[in-house]
Amino acid sequence: MSLWVDKYRPKDLQKLDFHKEQAANLKRLIQQGDFPHLLMFGPSGAGKKTRIMCLLKELYGPGVERLRMEQMNFTTPSNKKLEIMTISSNYHIEVNPSDVGIYDRVVIMDLIKNVAQSQQLDSKGQKDFKIVVLTDVDQMTIDAQHALRRTMEKYIANCRLILCCNSTSRVIPAIKSRCLNIKVPAPSTDEIVSILQNTCKKEGLTVPVELAKRIAEKSNRNLRRSLLMLEACKVQQYPFTANQNITEPDWSLFIRNMAKLIIQEQSLERISKIREDLYELIVHDIPGDIIFEVLVDELTQNCDFELKLQIVEQAAIYEHRMRQGNKEIFHLEAFVVKFMCLYKKYLEDALGNSM
Amino acid sequence: MQAFLKSDIVDQGEVVTVLDQCIKGADLPNLLFYGPPGTGKTSIILAASHQLFGDMYKERILELNASDERGIQVIRDKIKSFAQLRAGGTRPDGKPCPPFKIVILDEADSMTQAAQAALRRTMEKETKTTRFCLICNYVSRIIEPLTSRCTKFRFRPLNADLIAFISDEEKLLVDDDILKELVKTSGGDMRRAITCLHSCSRLRGKDTPITKKDITEIAGVIPEKFLCEFLEICKENDYKKLKSFINKFTLEAYSGLQMLEQLNDYIIESDEFNNKQKAIIGEKLGAVTFRLQDGASESLQLLDLGCVVMTSYAA
Numbered sequence: 001m002s003l004w005v006d007k008y009r010p011k012d013l014q015k016l017d018f019h020k021e022q023a024a025n026l027k028r029l030i031q032q033g034d035f036p037h038l039l040m041f042g043p044s045g046a047g048k049k050t051r052i053m054c055l056l057k058e059l060y061g062p063g064v065e066r067l068r069m070e071q072m073n074f075t076t077p078s079n080k081k082l083e084i085m086t087i088s089s090n091y092h093i094e095v096n097p098s099d100v101g102i103y104d105r106v107v108i109m110d111l112i113k114n115v116a117q118s119q120q121l122d123s124k125g126q127k128d129f130k131i132v133v134l135t136d137v138d139q140m141t142i143d144a145q146h147a148l149r150r151t152m153e154k155y156i157a158n159c160r161l162i163l164c165c166n167s168t169s170r171v172i173p174a175i176k177s178r179c180l181n182i183k184v185p186a187p188s189t190d191e192i193v194s195i196l197q198n199t200c201k202k203e204g205l206t207v208p209v210e211l212a213k214r215i216a217e218k219s220n221r222n223l224r225r226s227l228l229m230l231e232a233c234k235v236q237q238y239p240f241t242a243n244q245n246i247t248e249p250d251w252s253l254f255i256r257n258m259a260k261l262i263i264q265e266q267s268l269e270r271i272s273k274i275r276e277d278l279y280e281l282i283v284h285d286i287p288g289d290i291i292f293e294v295l296v297d298e299l300t301q302n303c304d305f306e307l308k309l310q311i312v313e314q315a316a317i318y319e320h321r322m323r324q325g326n327k328e329i330f331h332l333e334a335f336v337v338k339f340m341c342l343y344k345k346y347l348e349d350a351l352g353n354s355m
Numbered sequence: 356m357q358a359f360l361k362s363d364i365v366d367q368g369e370v371v372t373v374l375d376q377c378i379k380g381a382d383l384p385n386l387l388f389y390g391p392p393g394t395g396k397t398s399i400i401l402a403a404s405h406q407l408f409g410d411m412y413k414e415r416i417l418e419l420n421a422s423d424e425r426g427i428q429v430i431r432d433k434i435k436s437f438a439q440l441r442a443g444g445t446r447p448d449g450k451p452c453p454p455f456k457i458v459i460l461d462e463a464d465s466m467t468q469a470a471q472a473a474l475r476r477t478m479e480k481e482t483k484t485t486r487f488c489l490i491c492n493y494v495s496r497i498i499e500p501l502t503s504r505c506t507k508f509r510f511r512p513l514n515a516d517l518i519a520f521i522s523d524e525e526k527l528l529v530d531d532d533i534l535k536e537l538v539k540t541s542g543g544d545m546r547r548a549i550t551c552l553h554s555c556s557r558l559r560g561k562d563t564p565i566t567k568k569d570i571t572e573i574a575g576v577i578p579e580k581f582l583c584e585f586l587e588i589c590k591e592n593d594y595k596k597l598k599s600f601i602n603k604f605t606l607e608a609y610s611g612l613q614m615l616e617q618l619n620d621y622i623i624e625s626d627e628f629n630n631k632q633k634a635i636i637g638e639k640l641g642a643v644t645f646r647l648q649d650g651a652s653e654s655l656q657l658l659d660l661g662c663v664v665m666t667s668y669a670a
Binding site: 025026028029032035036041042043046077138143146149150167168169170173174176177178179180181183184185186220221289292293296297300305308309312313315316319320323324 | 392393397420426428461462465492541544546547550553554557558559560572573574575592594598602605606607608609610611612613643646647648649650651652653654655656658659662663665666
């Protein structure tokens with residue numbers, strides 16, 4: 001049995017539930033037989049990947065759904081062996097270059113050249129170009145992005161790229177100017193509610209509007225998470241009630257708890273306790289930027305305005321450093337300690353004033 | 356996209372004159388082209404070398420860009436051995452052609468310092484047979500000894516005529532006003548403007564006129580109402596509202612970098628702030644942009660900026 005998220009994923013451009021005008025535009029684009037490189041961007045759970053798969057299907061027919069996983073091997077100039085998983089069909093190949101960390105440039109160079117230089121053999125009724133789908137382009141190193149530039153132009157005759165990312169801030173302008181940028185905003189709350197209801201109908205269930213609405217809001221307008229939450233709710237309790245408990249991911253509870261501990265007491269012992277917690281989070285593969293975001297959210301909740309500004313400023317600095325470095329723990333911890341300093345000073349000042 | 360790229364060069368007067376001279380038989384210096392993306396640097400040198408060498412193009416040109424391995428090893432082996440080859444003064448069909456080869460190093464600013472240093476001597480020693488053409492966006496990333504060996508050409512952002520020419524040629528239904536808007540949004544990057552126009556016509560179909568909304572949508576320009584809302588919220592000094600605005604903003608999938616750019620233009624021209632406030636905000640804008648490009652999280656950085664704008668409103 002597959003999850004609802006996969007089971008009810010639309011497979012056709014016409015069947016998409018939201019951004020219909022955009023879907024129609026894409027369809028028109030494809031029917032002309034030729035299209036530029038695409039850059040899809042939008043928050044997670046907005047349906048970027050679904051749209052890409054629909055596009056491919058529209059382009060090549062149902063053949064693209066026969067997928068196979070393949071392990072590709074590359075060697076860096078310094079003779080280090082790299083392995084990367086690719087998902088491919090006869091017509092396209094999908095890679096996440098940032099899987100290999102700082103060696104992504106090698107993957108880009110080799111893979112795209114390989115794909116691009118080989119012509120499509122089976123020409124009957126097929127397009128004369130292949131598609132390379134690159135995901136998480138914003139996580140790629142700048143070097144790798146530079147490597148894409150000329151390749152994109154040179155091999156345009158037999159290869160098209162579809163790039164997929166969350167934010168275009170990290171994509172270099174040279175790439176942006178070579179692609180058709182397609183913005184995929186998150187679905188609105190109402191759209192999510194109607195999708196949740198439709199899904200339930202197909203499953204033979206009913207869901208109260210209030211519950212659907214709460215799920216949509218809780219998931220931060222992330223469709224994938226909404227569906228998962230709905231399914232989790234169903235496992236917990238069915239028939240649904242409007243005010244039933246929606247399980248939140250435990251990491252978010254965990255971080256919130258941590259924030260409480262930080263505010264309660266500022267001492268060395270507390271810091272070492274927090275360190276353990278942070279390690280716990282990192283071991284469970286919670287990305288650092290999410291930890292930062294939730295932490296800042298929680299910590300700023302009961303401070304006055306002046307202090308908030310300072311916290312945000314510091315958070316922005318430490319978060320940036322975390323990106324530059326490669327050990328997240330240092331920067332998370334540094335931020336926690338910094339917060340403690342600020343908070344303690346603020347408390348002492350407040351005490352001093354009142355006396 | 357490539358179908359749109361006309362090989363005849365329209366702009367960049369002096370560069371074309373110099374290359375013209377050289378094609379007529381005068382000698383070619385080592386070249387260094389620099390300028391913002393999409394101003395035709397690569398196009399010009401490619402067009403020129405096609406004209407120079409015709410059919411022998413493949414033998415006489417070595418084109419390396421950032422997608423090729425360009426470490427110090429490649430400079431030592433590949434470029435050196437290519438540079439050492441002699442080049443004859445006639446084509447196979449007997450016509451004269453210049454007795455040198457060209458090495459085009461595209462995106463030279465992404466070459467390492469060491470690799471650039473390795474080029475120095477090669478460049479001088481092989482002047483008899485080889486010319487180098489370095490292409491880059493930022494001339495400051497090329498080491499001094501290399502720049503002093505080349506004739507430098509700065510490429511200006513292209514003007515709007517080209518776009519009008521293309522839209523005429525392709526018989527698109529576009530108003531002049533909209534073309535102006537297009538040039539404005541792309542900030543002189545011709546490739547971006549052309550891609551944008553091309554995409555619009557593809558998305559809309561040939562027979563529907565292109566509207567201003569299409570252009571802004573495809574170019575990813577943020578509607579002014581978002582900017583105003585941002586400043587309005589900062590004025591109110593409400594942290595919670597700012598937070599939820601930024602959340603909404605990211606969900607709408609607008610790019611933070613674009614927001615910063617537009618905010619910069621807006622703030623510089625607005626009368627709402629005095630010079631001191633502008634300076635404070637400007638400094639923060641710089642820091643935040645830098646961090647964003649480095650890969651920091653969009654929402655935190657925007658929040659930081661918002662807080663600074665708030666304090667400068669309050670001051």
